[in-house]
Amino acid sequence: MTLLSKPEELLLMAVCHLQDQAYGVEILRYVSEKTGKKWSIGSVYVPLDRLARAGYVESYQGEPTQKRGGKRKRYFKITKAGEQRLLESKQLHDAMWSDISTYLERS
Amino acid sequence: MTLWDDPVKGDLQEEYHYLARHESKGYAIRWLVKQWVRLSGRTLGCIIYRSWDMLNSYVKTAVRNFCRHRSYTLINIIGLTIGLVACFLIASFVQDDLSFDQFNQDKDRVYRIYCETTHSGQPFVMALTMLPLAPAITEELPEVEACARISIASNVPFAINHKIFRERIYFVDQPIMDILTFSLKFGDAETALSQPNGLILTAAQSLRFFGDENPLGKSIELDRGKHYVVTGVFEPWPGNSHLPPAAMASLNSLLDNPHQRWNDWTSFGNDYTYVKLTAGTQLSSMEDKLALLHTRHVKSDEIGDDRLRLQALTDIHFSNFNYDMVRTSGRQRLLIFSMIGFFILLIAVFNFINLTTARIALRSKEVGIRKVSGAQRMQLLRQFLVESLSLSAMAGGLALLISIVLLPPFGSLLRRALSSTAILNPALMGLAVALILVVGLLAGLYPALKLSGIKPITSLKKLETGRHRFVSMKTVLVILQFVISITLIVATFTIQRQRNYMMDRPLGFNPHQTISIILNSTPFHGRTEALKAAALALPGVESVAFSHSVPGSGISTASTYTKEGSDEEYYLFGVLSDGNMVETMGFTLLQGRTLREHSQSDAEDAILINESAAKLLGWTDPINRIVVAEEKCYRVVGLVKDAHFESMRYSIEPMLFRISTRVNFMMLRIDPAQVQAISKEMESAWKAIIPGDYPLRLFFFDQAFERYYRSEKRMAEVFTVCAALAVLLSCLGMVALAAFVVNQRLKEMGIRKVLGASTGGLLLNLCVQFIKWVMAASVLAVPLSYWGMERFLQQYPYRTSVPWWLLAMAVGLAICACMVSVLGQTWRAARIQPAQILKSE
Numbered sequence: 001m002t003l004l005s006k007p008e009e010l011l012l013m014a015v016c017h018l019q020d021q022a023y024g025v026e027i028l029r030y031v032s033e034k035t036g037k038k039w040s041i042g043s044v045y046v047p048l049d050r051l052a053r054a055g056y057v058e059s060y061q062g063e064p065t066q067k068r069g070g071k072r073k074r075y076f077k078i079t080k081a082g083e084q085r086l087l088e089s090k091q092l093h094d095a096m097w098s099d100i101s102t103y104l105e106r107s
Numbered sequence: 108m109t110l111w112d113d114p115v116k117g118d119l120q121e122e123y124h125y126l127a128r129h130e131s132k133g134y135a136i137r138w139l140v141k142q143w144v145r146l147s148g149r150t151l152g153c154i155i156y157r158s159w160d161m162l163n164s165y166v167k168t169a170v171r172n173f174c175r176h177r178s179y180t181l182i183n184i185i186g187l188t189i190g191l192v193a194c195f196l197i198a199s200f201v202q203d204d205l206s207f208d209q210f211n212q213d214k215d216r217v218y219r220i221y222c223e224t225t226h227s228g229q230p231f232v233m234a235l236t237m238l239p240l241a242p243a244i245t246e247e248l249p250e251v252e253a254c255a256r257i258s259i260a261s262n263v264p265f266a267i268n269h270k271i272f273r274e275r276i277y278f279v280d281q282p283i284m285d286i287l288t289f290s291l292k293f294g295d296a297e298t299a300l301s302q303p304n305g306l307i308l309t310a311a312q313s314l315r316f317f318g319d320e321n322p323l324g325k326s327i328e329l330d331r332g333k334h335y336v337v338t339g340v341f342e343p344w345p346g347n348s349h350l351p352p353a354a355m356a357s358l359n360s361l362l363d364n365p366h367q368r369w370n371d372w373t374s375f376g377n378d379y380t381y382v383k384l385t386a387g388t389q390l391s392s393m394e395d396k397l398a399l400l401h402t403r404h405v406k407s408d409e410i411g412d413d414r415l416r417l418q419a420l421t422d423i424h425f426s427n428f429n430y431d432m433v434r435t436s437g438r439q440r441l442l443i444f445s446m447i448g449f450f451i452l453l454i455a456v457f458n459f460i461n462l463t464t465a466r467i468a469l470r471s472k473e474v475g476i477r478k479v480s481g482a483q484r485m486q487l488l489r490q491f492l493v494e495s496l497s498l499s500a501m502a503g504g505l506a507l508l509i510s511i512v513l514l515p516p517f518g519s520l521l522r523r524a525l526s527s528t529a530i531l532n533p534a535l536m537g538l539a540v541a542l543i544l545v546v547g548l549l550a551g552l553y554p555a556l557k558l559s560g561i562k563p564i565t566s567l568k569k570l571e572t573g574r575h576r577f578v579s580m581k582t583v584l585v586i587l588q589f590v591i592s593i594t595l596i597v598a599t600f601t602i603q604r605q606r607n608y609m610m611d612r613p614l615g616f617n618p619h620q621t622i623s624i625i626l627n628s629t630p631f632h633g634r635t636e637a638l639k640a641a642a643l644a645l646p647g648v649e650s651v652a653f654s655h656s657v658p659g660s661g662i663s664t665a666s667t668y669t670k671e672g673s674d675e676e677y678y679l680f681g682v683l684s685d686g687n688m689v690e691t692m693g694f695t696l697l698q699g700r701t702l703r704e705h706s707q708s709d710a711e712d713a714i715l716i717n718e719s720a721a722k723l724l725g726w727t728d729p730i731n732r733i734v735v736a737e738e739k740c741y742r743v744v745g746l747v748k749d750a751h752f753e754s755m756r757y758s759i760e761p762m763l764f765r766i767s768t769r770v771n772f773m774m775l776r777i778d779p780a781q782v783q784a785i786s787k788e789m790e791s792a793w794k795a796i797i798p799g800d801y802p803l804r805l806f807f808f809d810q811a812f813e814r815y816y817r818s819e820k821r822m823a824e825v826f827t828v829c830a831a832l833a834v835l836l837s838c839l840g841m842v843a844l845a846a847f848v849v850n851q852r853l854k855e856m857g858i859r860k861v862l863g864a865s866t867g868g869l870l871l872n873l874c875v876q877f878i879k880w881v882m883a884a885s886v887l888a889v890p891l892s893y894w895g896m897e898r899f900l901q902q903y904p905y906r907t908s909v910p911w912w913l914l915a916m917a918v919g920l921a922i923c924a925c926m927v928s929v930l931g932q933t934w935r936a937a938r939i940q941p942a943q944i945l946k947s948e
Contacts, residue, residue, distance in 0.1 A: 023114070024114060025121050025122050025125070040141065040145045040146075041119060041122075042145045046149065067120075071114065071116050074113075074114030
């Protein structure tokens with residue numbers, strides 16, 4: 001299976017962290033704040049759609065609110081497979097970090 | 108995920124309000140626009156992905172429809188293709204014109220210095236400057252990073268292996284290599300001209316002189332036995348440089364030539380000055396400093412109204428200065444071209460809209476059935492848009508291919524090197540795609556909106572064909588097409604007529620009765636008497652004269668004169684000759700006498716003036732009046748009838764004729780029947796008298812004047828092509844429209860015939876409709892084109908008029924073209940067998 005891309009991984013973590021507040025604008029603000037970069041709406045939704053197709057997140061509609069001009073929110077929720085995938089990704093990182101940590105500390 | 112999905116819309120709205128509150132409204136709007144732009148590609152992709160099956164079906168329907176109506180589809184595509192080709196070609200020409208000098212690296216900082224002054228109260232702008240200006244600027248103005256002169260010499264003999272080539276050459280200062288961008292094939296641009304007698308050849312010259320070998324280090328003998336060493340060869344000269352291609356040599360090479368102009372601040376020769384300013388220099392302050400510098404070097408009474416100014420490098424191609432080194436283009440011509448291109452495209456687009464509309468209008472039954480089977484209005488709209496877009500895309504693709512093939516020949520028509528790849532630049536491609544989209548949408552939208560709103564019950568109840576539904580818009584478009592066509596025809600005729608007028612108008616002398624020999628840059632000094640004796644000995648030669656300028660060569664000497672006892676200044680052009688000029692050219696003497704060749708007193712102070720000069724000076728009896736120039740008095744001894752020395756695009760200048768030994772031309776008054784014999788005899792006499800290998804160069808007045816009107820000729824050519832195209836396109840549209848209209852009225856024709864109408868009557872009945880459209884167009888076009896052409900002719904001081912019959916001819920031509928294109932269809936309808944068409948009722 002293919003590896004998660006960096007944006008996919010970050011967004012997956014964001015969805016996981018935000019719990020039941022994980023919808024477009026919140027995710028956007030969270031990743032923008034953490035990475036210090038301006039993410040566009042498209043750059044949030046496109047990888048999330050990809051993750052949804054792969055089955056790592058699922059989405060459901062919220063209640064329409066006045067603030068959003070009567071539009072519904074689209075909440076994202078991480079699935080079991082998604083959590084599994086994140087852990088695998090972390091293990092992979094850790095394994096590779098331990099391999100190079102000695103070189104990095106030396107310099 | 109698209110822009111239209113609710114959650115996305117909601118998110119955008121929420122964040123927009125958040126940003127508007129916490130940052131600023133402008134920031135929020137910018138953010139929103141950015142999001143839209145970044146999402147648009149994805150949105151489009153999603154739409155196509157989601158509606159792929161439907162799209163497929165639309166394309167299939169469209170293709171089937173095109174195949175069923177092959178001839179109509181063909182006419183439609185061909186019409187739009189022709190219009191687009193014309194538009195692309197003109198656009199690439201305009202693009203080329205706009206690209207002039209843009210390749211220069213520092214084009215934003217490079218300026219040419221020109222001189223603004225007044226002559227006889229009229230503003231006069233010339234591109235020339237004085238020679239000592241550039242060294243002074245380099246010395247005194249720190250804002251100028253580099254300053255250089257270009258001094259032009261034409262017809263300079265280049266002697267290579269005892270062969271003489273006559274070439275144009277620029278004598279330049281070394282910094283010109285830094286100011287303008289040149290690329291060298293051989294040699295080093297930095298050093299090639301730093302030594303005197305260095306010479307850079309153009310690629311074409313190098314090929315002509317030395318073939319394929321590398322010419323670096325070869326020696327070439329130029330004018331007056333000076334030897335130059337080839338130190339460089341240019342890459343092929345860029346076609347979009349305002350400088351015409353020529354060899355370059357260092358101006359320092361001429362320093363040993365004692366010439367007063369080196370230090371003369373008031374004399375203007377063929378010298379141009381270019382400067383490169385340091386970055387960030389203000390143009391206006393620079394011009395002020397230039398004016399200060401000018402006053403430091405020239406006494407205020409000598410400056411007069413002269414003012415040195417700066418012209419941006421990229422403006423040179425569009426300016427129209429006196430004594431400029433090249434024929435420039437002028438923004439007016441560019442505008443005319445763009446307008447023609449636009450109008451031809453308009454005709455083609457109208458055609459396309461008309462035909463597509465007409466064809467789709469016949470499909471109301473299909474729309475009815477689609478609606479009954481559940482098609483939504485949006486879907487129908489999309490179907491028709493897909494159809495018209497695929498038609499316009501086909502025409503666009505075809506047009507691109509054809510333009511690429513046609514570009515080089517089109518360029519040669521306009522004397523411009525246009526390469527096939529010129530059309531593939533991003534700006535033009537963007538324009539092409541936008542055009543195709545807009546045309547496709549325009550043509551599809553109207554019928555799509557109309558048809559998709561049909562109630563299925565009305566369209567299915569009967570064999571309803573939607574007659575008269577689109578007639579009003581169609582009529583308007585057809586009329587507009589013919590307005591454009593008729594206007595272009597009138598323009599073509601008028602330009603042609605103006606050219607003929609200028610060619611036929613009496614010049615004030617007989618151009619066939621005098622020929623002239625160019626003496627310039629040959630060792631003729633001291634041999635004029637021998638030449639004259641040899642010429643006069645020939646049978647058929649009536650008289651001989653020498654002069655500084657002749658009709659068709661332009662006059663290069665002019666100065667200010669005052670009337671005796673008055674301070675008012677008049678600007679007069681001086682024609683210097685040996686005194687025989689008036690007789691030899693055949694100018695008409697109105698008052699007084701001509702100049703006497705060997706009279707000492709005449710050589711001293713006698714002058715003739717022409718009618719324009721007399722008018723300018725306000726004299727009706729000019730004989731024995733005195734004019735003063737540089738504290739010298741001249742006495743008018745005769746009045747000469749006005750004769751044209753220049754193109755008839757300019758009024759005849761006020762001139763005076765004076766005796767002088769500064770001559771460039773030898774003129775022979777001859778018997779026109781013996782031109783061949785005389786020029787042959789003269790050639791052998793020339794060989795015997797003039798040493799060295801200098802060929803005899805003849806100058807024929809009729810040819811010289813014809814050359815003046817080349818741009819009118821070219822313009823007439825272009826207009827002829829464009830008018831023909833416009834008429835052709837209008838006719839093409841007419842053919843298809845006639846087919847459509849006739850088809851709708853077939854039954855009517857059948858019934859009329861049953862009731863006793865004759866074939867001729869029916870034919871008339873059908874044709875009247877089309878003629879009416881053309882007549883309506885003429886009502887609009889005739890005053891419009893008359894007004895436009897009268898305005899166009901205003902720029903010529905000697906102009907023809909737009910006579911009524913010319914307008915009538917244009918209208919007649921349009922009616923004929925219209926009749927020819929509709930006759931086939933109407934003839935078919937008029938000869939219909941009523942039984943055949945009515946049997947189904």
